[in-house]
Amino acid sequence: MLIETIARLRPVDKSIVPQVVDHLNRLTKPPGSLGQLESLAVNLATVTGEPFPRVSPPGVLVFAADHGVAAEGVSAFPQSVTAQMVANFVAGGAAINVFAQGIGARLEVIDVGVAEALPADGVVNEKVRLGTANFTERDAMSAGEAERAIEAGIRAAERAVDAGCRCLVVGEMGIANTTTSSALLAVLTGKPVASLTGQGTGIAEERLAHKRTVIERAIAARAPAPDNPLEVLAKLGGLEIAAMVGAYLGGAARRVPLLVDGFIATTAALLACRLSPAVRDYLIFGHRSREPGHAHALAALGAHPLLDLELRLGEGTGAALAFPLLEAASRMLADMATFEAAGVDTGESD
Numbered sequence: 001m002l003i004e005t006i007a008r009l010r011p012v013d014k015s016i017v018p019q020v021v022d023h024l025n026r027l028t029k030p031p032g033s034l035g036q037l038e039s040l041a042v043n044l045a046t047v048t049g050e051p052f053p054r055v056s057p058p059g060v061l062v063f064a065a066d067h068g069v070a071a072e073g074v075s076a077f078p079q080s081v082t083a084q085m086v087a088n089f090v091a092g093g094a095a096i097n098v099f100a101q102g103i104g105a106r107l108e109v110i111d112v113g114v115a116e117a118l119p120a121d122g123v124v125n126e127k128v129r130l131g132t133a134n135f136t137e138r139d140a141m142s143a144g145e146a147e148r149a150i151e152a153g154i155r156a157a158e159r160a161v162d163a164g165c166r167c168l169v170v171g172e173m174g175i176a177n178t179t180t181s182s183a184l185l186a187v188l189t190g191k192p193v194a195s196l197t198g199q200g201t202g203i204a205e206e207r208l209a210h211k212r213t214v215i216e217r218a219i220a221a222r223a224p225a226p227d228n229p230l231e232v233l234a235k236l237g238g239l240e241i242a243a244m245v246g247a248y249l250g251g252a253a254r255r256v257p258l259l260v261d262g263f264i265a266t267t268a269a270l271l272a273c274r275l276s277p278a279v280r281d282y283l284i285f286g287h288r289s290r291e292p293g294h295a296h297a298l299a300a301l302g303a304h305p306l307l308d309l310e311l312r313l314g315e316g317t318g319a320a321l322a323f324p325l326l327e328a329a330s331r332m333l334a335d336m337a338t339f340e341a342a343g344v345d346t347g348e349s350d
């Protein structure tokens with residue numbers, strides 16, 4: 001399924017660009033005056049292959065899993081919070097529930113590896129294993145498990161598109177997953193661990209040095225080949241990150257715009273692009289996270305996020321908050337009057 005999805009994935013069709021730019025320049029505004037909203041509209045057209053792309057309704061996918069490295073004391077919160085927050089997602093009380101409702105999204109919560117049993121109702125059970133192993137001691141998971149988690153993500157993206165979603169917001173929940181993401185990024189980018197490691201849920205400054213040491217020790221012990229993204233993912237984790245990789249691959253194969261969230265989501269996006277570079281064209285970056293490593297992850301993808309609200313929550317919240325800008329770009333193309341139709345005189349450029 002992974003191989004077939006990658007084989008189906010094509011770069012976006014740029015032949016539509018002149019038609020869309022021409023239309024944008026006929027709309028009742030000085031050419032280019034809607035700035036980044038205009039480039040966003042062009043992007044949406046190339047992704048979907050439609051001159052009047054539609055992005056509603058969006059689908060929000062929240063992948064949850066636990067991380068064995070939590071045992072090293074790298075998070076400000078205990079591992080139990082992952083399962084408890086999944087229960088909160090099901091009950092509708094988390095930030096992502098509120099923001100998803102605000103944009104009329106279909107929300108799905110997928111358990112790919114929460115360490116505890118979860119209620120059957122309201123969570124898609126794709127549990128690959130009960131959390132990853134502590135990667136300071138052994139590989140986080142096997143290559144087969146990484147592939148199964150990726151495939152759970154592909155299935156989730158396909159379910160959302162089959163249900164009518166025209167844009168995907170990909171989010172996550174997993175205590176200690178900033179440690180995993182920093183380790184992944186250090187290997188994938190070759191940048192020093194210190195520059196990629198931050199406070200996550202809010203560890204004290206003193207504990208940050210310990211978090212860095214844990215990551216450095218783990219990378220030295222696991223020594224994954226940086227040019228083998230599946231090996232990097234299996235050795236360092238995590239299960240929800242693998243599933244997000246799958247959601248990006250599956251969504252790109254179905255030609256829907258993919259809204260990337262914060263630090264963890266961007267790390268997964270980088271992995272997806274290493275597996276299949278064509279994915280890059282489908283990614284729209286929702287926001288810049290407060291987590292310091294996010295800037296490096298964004299730079300590795302040549303990405304410029306839409307919002308900078310100093311968020312550091314995850315769950316897909318920053319991406320969901322950026323969705324109204326995509327909706328605005330889509331409506332601008334479809335609903336604005338042209339100079340001709342509105343009887344407005346054109347300017348010097350025509």
Ligand SMILES: O=C(O)c1ccc[n+]([C@@H]2O[C@H](COP(=O)([O-])O)[C@@H](O)[C@H]2O)c1
Pocket residue numbers: 074075076077172173174175176177178179199200201202203261262263264265289290291294311312313314315
């Ligand atoms: O999205 C981000 O940029 C982000 C930055 C910091 C923390 N988080 C969230 O916080 C959790 C990971 O933080 P930590 O400290 O446990 O590694 C995980 O559930 C993420 O969703 C998310």
Ligand SMILES: Cc1cc2nc[nH]c2cc1C
Pocket residue numbers: 077081085172173174201313314315
């Ligand atoms: C409460 C809480 C909510 C979260 N949502 C995503 N990561 C989180 C981490 C914590 C601790």
